[in-house]
Amino acid sequence: MIDKTYNVLFLCTGNSARSILAESILGKEGGGRFRAYSAGSQPKGEVNPHALRELAALGYPSTGFTSKSWDVFAEPGAPEMDFIFTVCDSAAGEACPVWIGHPMTAHWGIEDPAAVIGTEVEVQRAFAQAARFLKNRIAAFINLPLASIDRMALEQHVRQIGTLEGASLKSEKGE
Numbered sequence: 001m002i003d004k005t006y007n008v009l010f011l012c013t014g015n016s017a018r019s020i021l022a023e024s025i026l027g028k029e030g031g032g033r034f035r036a037y038s039a040g041s042q043p044k045g046e047v048n049p050h051a052l053r054e055l056a057a058l059g060y061p062s063t064g065f066t067s068k069s070w071d072v073f074a075e076p077g078a079p080e081m082d083f084i085f086t087v088c089d090s091a092a093g094e095a096c097p098v099w100i101g102h103p104m105t106a107h108w109g110i111e112d113p114a115a116v117i118g119t120e121v122e123v124q125r126a127f128a129q130a131a132r133f134l135k136n137r138i139a140a141f142i143n144l145p146l147a148s149i150d151r152m153a154l155e156q157h158v159r160q161i162g163t164l165e166g167a168s169l170k171s172e173k174g175e
Contacts, residue, residue: 006082006146007035009103015040015067017048017114017127018087022134024060029138035079039070048114054127058135074099083141083158087134088112089168104151106158108137109168133166140164 008026012019019038026036047065055062072078081103089109110133113126140161144154 003033004147005033005035007037007079008083008085009070009073009081010036010038011040011070011084011086012038012088013041014044014114015069016044016046017051017112018110018130018134020047020051020065020067021055021127021131022085022087022108022138023065024055024062025131025135026138026142028060029135030142034142037073037079037081038065039068039073041070043067043069050113050123050127054124054131057128058131085158085162104155104158106155106162108134108162110134110166111168129166133164136164136166137161 008030010019010022010026015038019040023036023038026034030036044067046067052062052065073081078100080101081099082101084099084103084105085108086105087108087110089107110130111126113123113130116123116126141158144157146154149157
């Protein structure tokens with residue numbers, strides 16, 4: 001039997017930090033069972049260098065990432081997503097494109113490390129924390145029995161993952 005490869009899209013407004021971290025982490029941790037993508041509603045056009053440094057420091061891929069619009073994944077011929085996770089509160093509240101195939105969605109919001117203003121050490125700490133929170137969510141996700149769990153139970157599980165340590169205020173409220 002051939003195992004299914006799941007397509008997962010991480011969304012954020014700027015697609016420069018959190019969604020890039022998540023794309024890289026799932027790409028490696030998913031062990032070939034997942035194809036990870038990221039996009040933004042209002043992409044910044046460049047990936048935050050702190051995100052790339054954090055990925056490299058943790059041993060994750062840190063090259064080849066681009067900040068792109070989520071419209072790319074709503075066009076004909078785009079990969080059909082199985083899961084779409086918003087990782088920032090503002091993207092969760094925006095009107096998303098219509099996604100082909102009715103993917104399962106959940107909000108996994110965490111605070112924006114790119115918004116931290118402070119010393120280089122404080123900024124690096126914020127990116128390290130964001131990466132850790134995302135890695136924990138991704139570990140919980142990839143350990144779900146995706147092929148054997150019914151859709152309603154799976155939806156509940158992926159939403160609960162968004163309330164793990166580090167959840168942004170919107171995530172904590174279960175929105």
